[in-house]
Amino acid sequence: MCKSPIHVFLQALPKCEHHIHLEGALTPSLLFELAARNNTTLPADDHAFLSAESLRLRYDHFTSLDDFLNYYYIGMSVLIHSSDFEALAWSYFQRAAADGVHHAEVFFDPQAHTSRGVAYSTVLSGFTIARDRACKELGMSTELICCFLRHLPPADCLVTFNQAELQESFEHGAVAGIGLDSSELDFPPQLFGELYRKAGEQGLRRTAHAGEEGPAAYIANAIDTLGVERIDHGIKLAEDGELMRRVAESGIMLTTCPLSNVLLRCVKSVAEVPIRRFLDAGVRFSINSDDPAYFGGYILDNYCAVQEAHNLSVAEWESICRASIEGSWCEQDRKDELLQALQRVMHDWTGRPLV
Numbered sequence: 001m002c003k004s005p006i007h008v009f010l011q012a013l014p015k016c017e018h019h020i021h022l023e024g025a026l027t028p029s030l031l032f033e034l035a036a037r038n039n040t041t042l043p044a045d046d047h048a049f050l051s052a053e054s055l056r057l058r059y060d061h062f063t064s065l066d067d068f069l070n071y072y073y074i075g076m077s078v079l080i081h082s083s084d085f086e087a088l089a090w091s092y093f094q095r096a097a098a099d100g101v102h103h104a105e106v107f108f109d110p111q112a113h114t115s116r117g118v119a120y121s122t123v124l125s126g127f128t129i130a131r132d133r134a135c136k137e138l139g140m141s142t143e144l145i146c147c148f149l150r151h152l153p154p155a156d157c158l159v160t161f162n163q164a165e166l167q168e169s170f171e172h173g174a175v176a177g178i179g180l181d182s183s184e185l186d187f188p189p190q191l192f193g194e195l196y197r198k199a200g201e202q203g204l205r206r207t208a209h210a211g212e213e214g215p216a217a218y219i220a221n222a223i224d225t226l227g228v229e230r231i232d233h234g235i236k237l238a239e240d241g242e243l244m245r246r247v248a249e250s251g252i253m254l255t256t257c258p259l260s261n262v263l264l265r266c267v268k269s270v271a272e273v274p275i276r277r278f279l280d281a282g283v284r285f286s287i288n289s290d291d292p293a294y295f296g297g298y299i300l301d302n303y304c305a306v307q308e309a310h311n312l313s314v315a316e317w318e319s320i321c322r323a324s325i326e327g328s329w330c331e332q333d334r335k336d337e338l339l340q341a342l343q344r345v346m347h348d349w350t351g352r353p354l355v
């Protein structure tokens with residue numbers, strides 16, 4: 001548990017989370033609870049599924065993004081009813097609020113549910129109830145980002161995108177934008193050019209995972225062919241100085257996830273996440289949890305891990321927090337409220353010793 005002054009300061013910062021997969025907030029205990037309630041059969045040939053505790057222990061040994069994704073997709077098979085999706089999102093929102101999150105933009109994977117026979121309306125109604133509750137009871141603003149699975153054929157993603165239920169949710173503003181997730185290496189961004197072009201024409205916000213396991217070229221590719229305004233992860237950007245300058249100048253924000261990068265073996269430690277390089281180059285980034293139930297930490301754990309590895313100053317934290325507010329997909333009025341909350345925290349902490 002973080003208790004030092006710097007950790008109290010990090011807790012107090014009005015945080016925005018931009019990179020959290022709601023299905024990745026499914027804790028082993030909720031997974032087993034829902035499996036029992038919904039009579040879901042979990043794999044009998046994998047000892048990890050013996051109990052919530054053995055499953056949690058398995059999560060300490062992911063070997064790659066694909067190794068994690070195998071557990072991620074099996075795990076979400078327990079989500080059947082609207083109330084399951086509601087319970088999942090509500091548990092995340094409560095936990096995030098306790099970590100000082102004021103605004104959360106959350107991913108979800110419709111294709112991973114509709115392919116199992118769970119209707120999009122079931123998923124959306126559960127998440128929407130939880131969002132309304134988060135707004136009323138926690139004062140939190142939230143947005144939904146509909147992710148497409150890049151290991152599936154782009155034509156299938158287009159069919160899903162064009163379905164009436166999804167289109168309606170875009171038109172009514174229930175979903176703010178689209179993202180691209182799942183296995184990265186064999187599925188470069190340009191495969192999804194048509195999908196992103198259509199989303200852009202409809203005025204949807206656009207982001208995509210790139211440069212997590214894939215090379216820096218995938219980041220350039222996502223910017224050039226998908227028209228994204230954010231890059232999810234993007235840690236490989238530091239390998240290309242010219243591209244880093246371009247991203248800094250364009251104001252495109254990276255949504256970094258340091259603990260995820262360590263757990264999925266993209267880096268050896270949080271010290272290897274190029275936080276200092278990004279700060280020095282003027283690259284905007286936010287710090288996020290990705291799949292907190294799988295990667296051993298929520299957003300504040302990620303903030304604390306960055307502080308321990310990179311020893312940032314109060315002024316540097318202020319600039320990270322400001323960039324993450326400004327890079328959010330909420331109304332300007334809400335951004336102004338968040339910036340005022342940041343100012344209040346900075347007023348309280350300026351000149352106070354942090355160690």
Ligand code: HPA
Nearest residue numbers: 021181182183209290291
């Ligand atoms: O970290 C991730 N990367 C790609 N796809 C994902 N889907 C859930 N988490 C992830």
Ligand SMILES: [Zn+2]
Nearest residue numbers: 021181232290
């Ligand atoms: Zn992710």
